[in-house]
Amino acid sequence: MEDSKIIFSRPTALKPTVTHYCPGCxxxxxxxxxxxxxxxxxLREKTLGVAPVGCSVFAYNYINTDFLEAPHGRAPALATGFKRLRPDMIVFTYQGDGDLASIGMGEIVHAANRGEKFTVIFVNNGIYGMTGGQMAPTTLEGQITTTSPKGRNVAEVGMPIRICELLSSLVTPAYLERVAVHTPQHIIRAKRAVRKAFTYQTQNRCFSLVEFLSTCPTNWGLTPGESVRWVEENTLKYYPLGCFKDPDKEVKTDGTV
Amino acid sequence: MPRILMKGNEAIAEAALRAGATNYFCYPITPQTEVAEYLAHRMPEVGGVFLQAESEIAVGNILFGAASTGKRVFTSSSSPGISLMQEAISYMAGAHLPCVIVNIMRGGPGLGGILPAQSDYFQATKGGGHGDYRLLVLAPSTIQEAVDLTMQAFYLADKYRNPVMVIGDGMIGQMMEPVEFPEKYEEPPLPPKDWACTGARGREPHIIKSLFLDPLALEKNNLLLYQKYEKMKAEEVRFELYKTKTENKILIVSYGTMARICQTAIDELETESISVGLFRPITLFPYPEKELYAEAARKNIKTVLVIEMSIGQMVEDVERVVRGIKPIKFFGRTGGVVPSPEEAKEQIKELLKKEAGTRKRKTRKG
Structure with a gap:
């Protein structure tokens, strides 16, 4: 046993507890x-998280850092206030798509445009989870939800909003990347993006946002396995993965980097 | 410190800074924008943080995040902007966060006007946002008092871990008066802010929140808030009496600059040998209940006259406090119209005439 060493364990930044999330989420x-x-x-001991309203409101029960619980959509405003007074600390918001892309659209756009030096973990599953499966601004065309029972009618409510593309139109430097976590390969790539986002923050470089294409088997009405296939066959087609903005790369006039 | 001539909004800004608020988040709105303009150049001078945000909704929530650091934070706005901040104010009250919010009131409802009003009394003292909470509300009537109360507001916010509102009509913001700042700002000692988020180094994480899904837990939090409000009622009530004498038949109740207009009316009536007194609440919450009751209950007082720059808001608290022991009359102008000393005098004289008539009738009957 003397030669043995721990090569895998629970991160200290994760509390040893069972989450309330559904299977397959x-x-x-x-x-x-x-x-x-x-x-x-x-970074754990100098980090502040800001929880949203939605399923992940209880992020503070699982992530082992100081936390604020924001009103719906306002996490970027709270993060702005905190980080401006404590630039020595690391601040991240954790927000769903209803929180960030609907009610909090104003706050996220202006925080990004001011180049606030915090990190946004944006979890996009295309639906309101906590309230029981209503249509979100990110719900795919034709997707059935409790408030679009015949499928999202884009003639009435418009096309789903692509947040990374939208924010990448801002001229202020930022790091914006969309990732997925439905396969181990995607998870490895996603972690690289998270690491990059927090690294840029430690360097006081820029606003950073990582968009995760996520699942909601319960409200999609699918099994966890079917949800993975749904992401592969539907979500990824409308929401392309990749880096949309990086302070180390030049922004082209067409919005690509 | 020498006395200097300052505009109310600028004096409030300087007072906040001297009370230790070295950060300011804002959105422009008349008639209080000079607070922002003043601090836009003043904050960098002291190494502070100045940020103009995208909306008052954002400002309120930026304040929420900033207050969580444990530093002294404040913002200012005017009526429609204060309405937009109610979300954050409710959350901050629920999460026991101290902050100071200055409302330089303008006429409403809706976009209303930009002239002075006192029509946000209900909003300030009865809730404003959702839920079982209160703000401690201070109402200055001079620029000097606006300075003093703004500075004290930070101490009170910290003492109670609760948002404090300094509420003034538009004149408080726009008027220029001589003011004096204390040479050295001193206040009683406060407990350490061991609740602030500073990073979970060598301790369990601090979580600042207002969500309690268990009703018993939420009730417990609300009872904690209630205890604070009861303590405010016991320790923070402030008011001022002006020329209350045993020969007075009328007691005027008025606050803010409206009270000063009433004082002018009272002084002018004195030259006509008419004596009237004034009760001026300084804390609108906690309301000076016992003190006003005692003044209204005096044998010589026949009528209580409430004068406001609104269609009648504080008068409901006066009715609640006086509990029917004396008749209450109300006079107010609304929408940015300020009652003049002449109008106040007219109201007083009319009441005295009626009072004399009633007495005559009573005497005849007797």
Whole structure:
């Protein structure tokens, strides 16, 4: 046993507790990626998280850092106030798509445009989870929800909003990347993006946002396995993965980097 | 410190800074924008943080985040902007966060006007946002008092871990008066802010929140708030009496600059040998209940006259406090119209005439 060493364990930034998330939901994976990066960069003890309203309002029960619980959509405003007074600390918001892309659209756009030096973990599963499966601004065309029972009618409510593309139109430098977590390969790539986002923050470089394409088997009415296939066959087609903005790369006039 | 001539909004800004608020978040709105303009150049001078945000909704929530650091934070706005901040104010009250909010009131409802009003009394003292909470509300009537109360507001916010509102009509913001700042700002000692978020180093994480899904837990939090409000009622009530004498038949109740207009009316009536007194609440919450009751209950007082720059808001508290022991009359102008000393005098004289008539009738009957 003398030669043995621990090569895998629970990150200290993750509390040893069972989450309330549904089977097949990817919040648990995303929590863990954030926690692993906070551990690896040795940031946990100087980090503040800002929880949203939605399923992940209880993120503070799982991620082992100081936390604020924001009103619906306002996490970027809270993060702005906190980070402006404590630029020496690391601040991240954890927000769903109803929170960030609907009620909090104003706050996220202006925080990004001011180049606030915090990190946004944006979890997009295309539906309101906590309230029981209503249509979100990110719900796919034709997707059935409790408030679009015949499928999202884009003639009435418009096309789903692509947040990374939208924010990438801002001229202020930022790091914006969309990732997925439905396969181990995607999880490894997603972690790289999270690490990059927090690293840029430690360097006081820029606003950073990582968009996770997530699942909601309960409200999609699918099994966890079917949800993975849904992401593969539907979500990824409308929401392309990749880096949309990086302070190290030149922004082209067409919005690509 | 020498006395200097300052505009109300600028004096309030300087007072906040001297009370230790070295950060300010804002959105422009008349008639209080000079607070922002003053601090836009003043904050950088003291190494503070100045930020103009995208809306008052954002400002309220930026204040929420900033207050969580444990530093002294404040913002200012005017009526429609204060309406937009109610979400954050409710959350901050629920999460026991101290902050100071200055409302330089303008006429409403809706976009209303930009002239002075006192029509946000209900909003300030009865809730404003959702839920079982209160603000401690201070109402200055001079620029000097606005300075003093703004500085004290930070101490009170910290003492109670509760938002404090300094509420003034538009004149408080726009008027210029001589003011004096204390040479050295001193206040009683406060407990350490061991609740603040500073990073979970060598301790369990601090979580600042207002969600309690268990009704018993939420009730417990609300009872904690209630205890604070009861303590405010016991320790923070402030008011001022002006020329209350045993020969007075009328007691005027008025606050803010409206009370000063009433004082002018009272002084002018004195030259006509008419004596009237004034009760001026300084804390609108906690309301000076016992004190006003005692003044209204005096044998010589026949009528209580409430004068406001509104269609009648504080008068409901006066009715609640006086409990029917004396008749209450109300006079107010609304929408940015300020009652003049002449109008106040007219109201007083009319009441005295009626009072004399009633007495005559009573005497004849007797």
């Amino acid at each position: 990817t919040h648990g994976v995303i929590h863990r990626l954030v926690a692993e990066v906070l551990d690896e960069l040795n």
